Amino acid sequence: MNRRSTRRDFLQSTLGTSAVISLGGLVPACFRNALAEDNNGGETVLVVVQLSGGNDGLNTVIPFDDPLYRQNRPTLAVPAPDGLTIDNGLGFHPAARGLADLLENDQLAIVQGVGYPDPNHSHFESMDIWHTCQRKRKESPRKTGWLGRFLDGTSTAGDPAGLHLGSKKQPLALAAANTRVPSIRSLERFRLQGDEDHEVRQFVGSLAGDQPTGADDLLSFVQTSTTAALSASERVEAARRDYQTPVTYPEHALGHKLRTVAQLIDAGLRSRVYYVELDGFDTHSQQAAAHAALLGQLGDALSAFVEDVHHHGHGQRVLVMAFSEFGRRVKENASKGTDHGAAAPLFLAGERVKGGLHGARPDLTALEEGDLKFQTDFRRVYATVLENWLGVASNPVLGSDYRPLDVLNNVS
Amino acid sequence: MTESRPIDPQWAWAEYQPSDERPWNRRLAAHLFRRAGFGASWEMLAEAVARGPAEVVTDLLEPVDAQQAAQDAFAEAILAGGDPRQLAAWWVYVMLQTPTPLLENMTLFWHGHFATSAEKVTDARAMYAQNALLREHALGSFRLLVHGISRDPAMLIYLDSATNRKAHPNENFARELMELFCLGEGNYSERDVKELARCFTGWELRRDRFRFNRYQHDNGDKTVLGKTGPFPESDVIDHVLAQPAAPEFIARKLIRFLVADEPVPPDELVAPIAGQLRASNWDVGQAIGTILRSNLFFSPYAIARKVRSPVDVTVGLLRSLEATTDAARLASELGDLGQGLFYPPNVKGWDGGRTWINSSTLLGRANAVGRLIRDPKTRFRGGDLATYFTEHLGAETGEQVVDVLTQLTLAVPVSEPLRDQLIEVAERPGPRNERLAAVVHALGTLPEFQIG
Structure with a gap:
């Protein structure tokens, strides 16, 4: 037998498991963790919900008392509903009942008019700006995202530093120089299949120790990604156990993903960041029904998730941030839709937020090229999350100083 | 391309000549087939080694339509069912069987370039027609392809341009035409988007077909990319394609697809291919031929420099x-x-x-x-x-x-x-x-x- 088999035998005899993958010389941290009893007093966790396509903020947090709102939205203006009032003549879209429930429980902070100077109207460019905190520069592609830079400085003792749940490509926000963030489509699929005698598993595991390191070329990128995939797969498999919750999640993709996040947090996974997406906000035509459905999904899934993590005793250490790459044009278009805009509200949800409205309200009389002007730079929100939630200095991550917002409470 | 010393563009795009130092062998032949289209069998590799690179590339670029009829019959059967998900199975079948893998690979390239999803379009026939349009021009004229795509029903549905009225121009298609299809981000202004959108007013679908609705077209002067005029018919598309950024944008994307994922090719390496696209009135096949025959393509700058899809x-x-x-x-x-x-x-x-x-x-x-x-x-x-x-x-x-x-x-x-x-x-x-x-x-x- 060669030396690799010896290491495998060692792990098997030490850990008593039959299908352990050896992960090179630096293995056993994650297996030690898997065997250790998890407690619930882990570190703070950030759950990012990306609303892809550009959420119509003006029809999410609605200025019902502003005549300009009705003038600009002849077909899309929503009549003021009962019971969804926020404050100052503002109210939620009637479909966003879940958001209103969170606000009522003091579990939702609404940061108004979030954006950045000289807004870009391309989905991809604006999303990249949100993900990297950098404008496009010729000849120097943006390689890391703000969360990736945070994750590079964290230590999660063998667990994946962050997790992306979804089948689409990974958001640039999670790209890091040294950390590989796994993407998980579903827990069931997230393992090597198809060879019942674990032959391939063992084969791959035995190779992982042979990897060259250092060179930033494609092959070493794929090699480190493969190691990360196998490691995360083992860990998630170990974390999977019967999960009981009295909370009923809505039956759609976002509900399922957030339920999985709650399950992994409760299983004791030490990941600091979870990232999920809700797509479909690019409502250029026939917006009303589509947008209402999305706001319903967002609100229902978020309120179920916040209740669930509370029920399992993790409420004090879980914060959700929901953002979109931009809002939409104030004036609706001829297709009963709205085109790409600029500033929009951003939501923070959890037990430790200071519930209610934050930041200045965008002014419908002072538009910039037909768009709402931003009142709060999104990097101030990031600085808040980094400094006051994740507990790190924000300057090295954001590349500059941004003043945090007063939207979070200390541990109660 | 981890080597940091600059690549000489003249060497890069000159035709690769097999020599004792750089022999033409099974490994290079396999590289060529993998990049041009989905790899090759052991037998094909042996044959390619015997024939030499120039002849193999010429062959790859050659249109063959032996199986076209059979493929169309298969597609018809699927279209009768109307489910666009079945179309994906048809395309996989074509990719597995095709005698023209380069044509199929480039059709896939253009599908990614002019990305249109059946998720939104839902009409299998419209998706199939767009696929045929992409294949028709995949190795031909990019100019004709852009003109075709701007009247393509699936694209118009996808970018919300099935109706486009004078009073409220829809910016979606205008923006993507410049950002994603022809110029790239940073080569136009927000004002250009708004003005270009006016040019496309009245371009609409009627009973699933493109038509120009002159009552909804804005006939006034527009100022797009530094030029003012009414831009009748599709003149504005040629105006967009005449921008220097256009051939550079397409050349850069072709090089990335065929040569290496990283890093972004430097401007001096892009320029000769961009120049060829411009000089040939957008003949994509010619540019691809240059790339696939080149020293650069058969060098360590290209081999094993892509993550496979x-x-x-x-x-x-x-x-x-x-x-x-x-x-x-x-x-x-x-x-x-x-x-x-x-x-x-x-x-x-x-x-x-x-x-x-x-x-x-x-x-x-x-x-x-x-x-x-x-x-x-x-x-x-x-x-x-x-x-x-x-x-x-x-x-x-x-x-x-x-x-x-x-x-x-x-x-x-x-x-x-x-x-x-x-x-x-x-x-x-x-x-x-x-x-x-x-x-x-x-x-x-x-x-x-x-x-x-």
Whole structure:
């Protein structure tokens, strides 16, 4: 037998498991963790919900008392509903009942008019700006995202530093120089299949120790990604156990993903960041029904998730941030839709937020090229999350100083 | 392209001439077929080595329509059902069977460039018609392709331009025409988007067909990209294509697709290909010919410098083993791996490169290879794996099997210990078909397998 088999035998005899993958010389941290009893007093966790396509903020947090709102939205203006009032003549879209429930429980902070100077109207460019905190520069592609830079400085003792749940490509926000963030489509699929005698598993595991390191070329990128995939797969498999919750999640993709996040947090996974997406906000035509459905999904899934993590005793250490790459044009278009805009509200949800409205309200009389002007730079929100939630200095991550917002409470 | 010294553009695009230092061999032939279109069988590689690179590239660029009729009949049967998801199975079938893999690969390239998703369009016939348009011009005129796509019903539905009225121009198509199709971000202003949108007012769909509605067209002067005028008909498209940024944008994307994922090719390397596109009035086939025949293409700057797409990995594996399979199942696997045909993730298409790779897709690729190779519907030149290896590849021993397989499927040479381990897998006891399947499955899990 060669030396690799010896290491495998060692792990098997030490850990008593039959299908352990050896992960090179630096293995056993994650297996030690898997065997250790998890407690619930882990570190703070950030759950990012990306609303892809550009959420119509003006029809999410609605200025019902502003005549300009009705003038600009002849077909899309929503009549003021009962019971969804926020404050100052503002109210939620009637479909966003879940958001209103969170606000009522003091579990939702609404940061108004979030954006950045000289807004870009391309989905991809604006999303990249949100993900990297950098404008496009010729000849120097943006390689890391703000969360990736945070994750590079964290230590999660063998667990994946962050997790992306979804089948689409990974958001640039999670790209890091040294950390590989796994993407998980579903827990069931997230393992090597198809060879019942674990032959391939063992084969791959035995190779992982042979990897060259250092060179930033494609092959070493794929090699480190493969190691990360196998490691995360083992860990998630170990974390999977019967999960009981009295909370009923809505039956759609976002509900399922957030339920999985709650399950992994409760299983004791030490990941600091979870990232999920809700797509479909690019409502250029026939917006009303589509947008209402999305706001319903967002609100229902978020309120179920916040209740669930509370029920399992993790409420004090879980914060959700929901953002979109931009809002939409104030004036609706001829297709009963709205085109790409600029500033929009951003939501923070959890037990430790200071519930209610934050930041200045965008002014419908002072538009910039037909768009709402931003009142709060999104990097101030990031600085808040980094400094006051994740507990790190924000300057090295954001590349500059941004003043945090007063939207979070200390541990109660 | 990790080497940092600059590449001489003149050397780069000059035709590669085999020599004693840089001999034309099976490895280079496999590289050519992998990049041009989904790999090649052992037999094709031997034939290519005998013929030389120039002739092989000329052949790849040559249109053949022997199977066109059969493909159309298959497509008709699927269109009668109306489900666009079935179309993906049809395209997989075409990719596996086609005698013109470069044409098919470039059709896939343009599908990613002019990304349109059946998720929103839902009309299988419109998606099929767009696919035919992409194939018609895939190796032809990019100019005609842009003109065609701007009147293509599936595209107009996808970008919300099925109605476009004078009073409220829809900016979506105008923006993407400049940002994603022709110029690239940063080469136009927000004002250009608004003015260009006015040019497309009155371009609409009527009973699923394009028509120009002159009552809804804004006839006034517009100022687009520094030029003012009424821009009648489709003049404005030629005006956009006349921008210097246009051929550079397309040349850069072609080089990235055919040569290397990283880094972004420097301007001086892009310029000759951009110049050729401009001088030839946008003849894409000619530019591709230059790229595929070049010194750069057959150099370490290109070999093993791309992350293989899900189609490259799966269709490539099957084509190199002359296999057929359950196309519907493979089409659905491709969706799981992040490359659902007719279902690109958004209007920007697939980013490719490193974005193909994450933990889920890596586990998924290994699982997909394992399932594909063991699926009873997968037949290798009509027979099973054991017969194929013995009769058509002449590979009997574990060593022979591993050497043939690695040459067929890997761009990166395997290390000696890795080769030994693969041979060990091949020589374990058990039925020969399962032994061979296990070796292929093991290969599919390797980082090396993802690089092409």
